[in-house]
Amino acid sequence: MIQPTFQRTRGGADSVKYQMIVERVGPQLSVVLNLSVAIREAIIENVAGKDWDEAKRVAKETGGDPDEAVAGLQSADELFEEINKGLKKGLDNRVSAQFATMQMAGVDAGESKVFATLGAATNLLVDLEAVESEVVPCFPREYDILRVFRDSYEGFLKDLLLPLVCGEDKMADCDVRDILEAIKWLEYYNTKVERCEEFAQAINGLNAAYLTRIKAQIIKWVQNLRAQHLEVQLDAEGHYVTTLPDDMFNLINMQISVAKTLPENFLGSVVLACLEVLQDIQEDSMMSMEAGWRRISAEEDGLERLCAMVNDNLRLQEKSDEFIEDIAGGLTDEERTRLSGMIDTVSGAYVEVALIATGAISNSMIATLEDAEARRVVQKLFSDEWEIGTFEAMKTITETYADYFRDLHGWLSEYFFAKLARACFEKSVKVYVESLLIGDASGARHEFSSPGVAAQRIRGDIQLLIQFFTNETMPGSSTTMKEYLAQAGIREVGAMDDVAQAARDAATVLEADDDGMDRLQGSLVQAAIKRLVREFKSKGTDVVMMVVGMQGRRGVEEMRQRREFVERLANTCGRFTESDVSTRFDIKSQSGSGVMGDRLADRWRRMRDTVRDGIVPV
The missing domain is CATH 1.10.357 (Tetracycline Repressor; domain 2)
Known part of the structure; x- marks a missing residue:
């Protein structure tokens, strides 16, 4: 009785296909399967309440009792409420159990808490796809069964994910990879499943945390590069240079490559953050050069090193222009307009830093005459x-x-x-x-x-x-x-x-x-x-x-x-x-x-x- 009922509802389906549905989403359908045969038949017979009204009409015309004519049937509203209630109860039990199992499997495999949680959440989204393609057709359209599932899943995910990813204190112990995955997961949900305002707000917070983190990371990497006392060498034109420009933009381009794996609307923010980092590094270069030119010039290769600072900043200007040219195609017209002023500022500032280094060389020469x-x-x-x-x-x-x-x-x-x-x-x-x-x-x-x-x-x-x-x-x-x-x-x-x-x-x-x-x-x-x-x-x-x-x-x-x-x-x-x-x-x-x-x-x-x-x- 069960199989023919659902076959009729879906417009015809073989028993093998039906069994696959039951096994795949199991407990969700068991709520329906446990209903009485009469109710299951009523799903078919009382779609939108038409059969209910028809039974009463016929009873009146034949002199029968209209109430007795529908005594074995439920109204459409009653039937919907009963099925809806049963589905929600079954979902609440199944979702929490399934999620916990998947999350523990991720932790046991060595994943971080954020990765394991997002992996389990992804499994729920896979279920939701199966529900949409296989379960929804088993019910009358007006039941909006997909909404029941989505509301249940989303409520569970909000309760679980938001406390994990909202607030700087929550993400303090997470690495950049965790933040990136959280952004991508929430953005996918909002664009591919259904927009959730709480998730949208969480994305904004995560994006800010990610940008702060990569800016600090790049600055730390550059500081480490400078601390290595890079070797000064002559280039093909006979100008003293170091590898700093190449090394620095390798770090910048690495962050851009990662940003390109994020949703498209994030690239402009990452480019802006990188430009801000370059400005911070330029400012630091100016201050350290103005304060430390005597120390540098006193080194054995001090004059050569000051020349390398001049030439390196000229190369940094060239590389910053190349960097913008390479990523311009991935930016919107609005982003290019918004960033154009800062791009010009960053490019021009490299000449300014080089001029300060040039001034430091002249200072060094004057100091020789003084000291x-x-x-x-x-x-x-x-x-x-x-x-x-x-x-x-x-x-x-x-x-x-x-x-x-x-x-x-x-x-x-x-x-x-x-x-x-x-x-x-x-x-x-x-x-x-x-x-x-x-x-x-x-x-x-x-x-x-x-x-x-x-x-x-x-x-x-x-x-x-x-x-x-x-x-x-x-x-x-x-x-x-x-x-x-x-x-x-x-x-x-x-x-x-x-x-x-x-x-x-x-x-x-x-x-x-x-x-x-x-x-x-x-x-x-x-x-x-x-x-x-x-x-x-x-x-x-x-x-x-x-x-x-x-x-x-x-x-x-x-x-x-x-x-x-x-x-x-x-x-x-x-x-x-x-x-x-x-x-x-x-x-x-x-x-x-x-x-x-x-x-x-x-x-x-x-x-x-x-x-x-x-x-x-x-």
């Missing part, structure tokens, strides 16, 4: 030996540059060598001017026995520096240093003179005051004073008075006259707040003159206070 015990070239500037001409500081500086440039010209690309040349030229002027203003190593100001001779020496030094950066050429190249400076932006007629103008203006003031106030008030001298004030802004008057003070002792009244005159000129140059200072000659110098800059600030304060109090500074 070498046998030389201390910078410290001897404006000394007695310098004034009388027995110590040719600028000649030593330019010869040192020539030695360095012969190697660096081959170790760097032309673009960055040009940037290095400009940095060395500008920093040479910076150190020169600051050394003039600061005084000797103890902070005592310079006092020249012959200010006019000292002024001529200053002009001669600057002219020698400009000649070197105009005419010098590198071995095997006809390109002059002037042409390299032009590539780096110093290309206008007189641009090199403009860079060194502050030193020449100081010489003009120094020489003029040797003959008293009349010369100091000359138009050319006034122009020089105004340029110094505009350059040093709020410190301009103090700087000019320092130069005036290089004459030696003067009376209090003489110094007051000079200061009042300088202040009147300064007032015609505009008003400056205390925070307005020179952008080129600052008190925090990367070239090692940070301490010198502190002394300069101290001297500004002492000069201002003592002169205004009527005390002549010594």
Whole structure:
């Protein structure tokens, strides 16, 4: 009786097929199989209640009792409720038992708790597919039997999975593989089975946890790479490089490969996370380079390593552009638009990091002139030996540059060598001017026995520096240093003179005051004073008075006259707040003159206070 009933319901099915259904989903169908024969027949006879109504109608027409005519039948609603109740009860018992069995099997096989749980959940989804294809046709369509099964399965899965995957504390002990599998499982359920809002929220949380985890992982890997002190080697073009760019983007591409196994809408988020990681690494590179260039340059291969940092960042820019080009096809138009700004920022920042590394090379070269015990070239500037001409500081500086440039010209690309040349030229002027203003190593100001001779020496030094950066050429190249400076932006007629103008203006003031106030008030001298004030802004008057003070002792009244005159000129140059200072000659110098800059600030304060109090500074 059972088999024919269900065969009729399904429109005909052989007994073998029916038996397979019973064995496959067993307890779910047993609820129906245990119903009385009358009810099972009623499933067929009372579809949508039509036979029920028909029996009552016939009884009335024949004079019979309508209630007795349907006494052996159940109404459609009653029948549905009974079958639905029985199915739910049977499902609750079976699902929990089946899930526990499958989960334990996964744990016994060595899977993590998350993997074992998701594996058991997948088994339920397989059952659900069988229910849809084999069980649903056994019932009237309006019973919506698939909904009964889905509600039961989903309720069970929500109670089990959500506590496992929701919240950072829940996923703290899970590895990235667990998080990935949880994302893929929940996304599959929401797209292929039925959308569940709780699962959608869990996916968002898991995605955030995954992105946080991979960002930390990539940064840790890169830190480990750097800690290995990668070997510096020459590439095919003769530029010093390391394997860092290749190694770093191998790590990035590995994460992208994993992301491509996730649903398509996740790729853009992973790319964004990778770009954010690259930005973090760039920022760290900038800070570590600015803080640690002295340590690096002190190493045996320090200069080569600094060159490799420049070249590596150029290669990193190329690889970041290739990376974006490779994955662009997997992004939506909206994602490409959203990421375009960050992509440009990341790509451009590699040039910025390379320029900082280039600046570190120039700092290292300046430091050689400052720190070498046998030389201390910078410290001897404006000394007695310098004034009388027995110590040719600028000649030593330019010869040192020539030695360095012969190697660096081959170790760097032309673009960055040009940037290095400009940095060395500008920093040479910076150190020169600051050394003039600061005084000797103890902070005592310079006092020249012959200010006019000292002024001529200053002009001669600057002219020698400009000649070197105009005419010098590198071995095997006809390109002059002037042409390299032009590539780096110093290309206008007189641009090199403009860079060194502050030193020449100081010489003009120094020489003029040797003959008293009349010369100091000359138009050319006034122009020089105004340029110094505009350059040093709020410190301009103090700087000019320092130069005036290089004459030696003067009376209090003489110094007051000079200061009042300088202040009147300064007032015609505009008003400056205390925070307005020179952008080129600052008190925090990367070239090692940070301490010198502190002394300069101290001297500004002492000069201002003592002169205004009527005390002549010594």
